[in-house]
């Protein structure tokens with residue numbers, strides 16, 4: 003008698019490492035960084051996707067630098083508006099025209115320094131999806147919120163506004179959990195802290211989409227070569243959104259290799 007297949011097979015997830023260069027770039031520096039990254043990552047397990055979110059003025063240059071590599075080009079933000087009198091903004095259509103594959107939305111620095119609300123972040127995610135860009139929706143609690151025991155409430159609320167706004171496209175999102183207290187501080191969440199938030203986010207997504215098990219959930223906040231292996235081996239951590247370490251070619255390459263090591267052998 004044939005053995006029945008398990009009803010819920012383990013999801014064959016990929017890993018994904020996205021660099022967020024923030025406001026750090028120069029023509030010469032970008033060329034040197036990506037030449038070194040490209041060289042280090044030749045032969046990387048193809049189940050590891052990598053990419054970089056660059057400042058808007060460098061999109062055209064970096065598009066050329068990534069040509070011929072599997073690296074994804076991304077932006078750090080996109081406008082909530084389609085077009086028109088919005089000085090300083092960059093639309094999803096413009097990002098698309100310059101070859102972007104993804105855009106961050108709702109990074110904590112946008113929320114805290116530029117007053118972005120979850121409602122605005124959700125509209126940005128919808129705009130990005132409408133133009134065929136993958137929104138990387140960033141959520142995360144502050145230290146005060148964590149200490150007050152509000153972590154799960156905060157991140158779920160941030161995500162629920164986006165889920166509601168994008169409707170049936172939820173499964174196309176990438177979600178990045180970035181605890182605000184871990185960003186740029188050198189103090190990453192422990193693998194256990196990050197895993198339990200990721201599991202909660204995936205459970206929340208599962209209510210909205212049958213694709214939740216395949217969705218990429220990234221951790222961000224002081225991920226570096228010394229802590230990457232443990233973080234990336236958690237069952238619900240599918241990769242990283244990397245700030246500082248994405249500016250150092252050997253570090254970013256080491257994180258991608260750690261992601262490859264965390265995957266099951268092919």
Ligand SMILES: O=C(CO)COP(=O)(O)O
Pocket residue numbers: 022109180184185186187188222223224225243244245246247
């Ligand atoms: O904000 C981040 C990525 O978006 C994380 O930054 P760091 O990796 O520098 O902590």
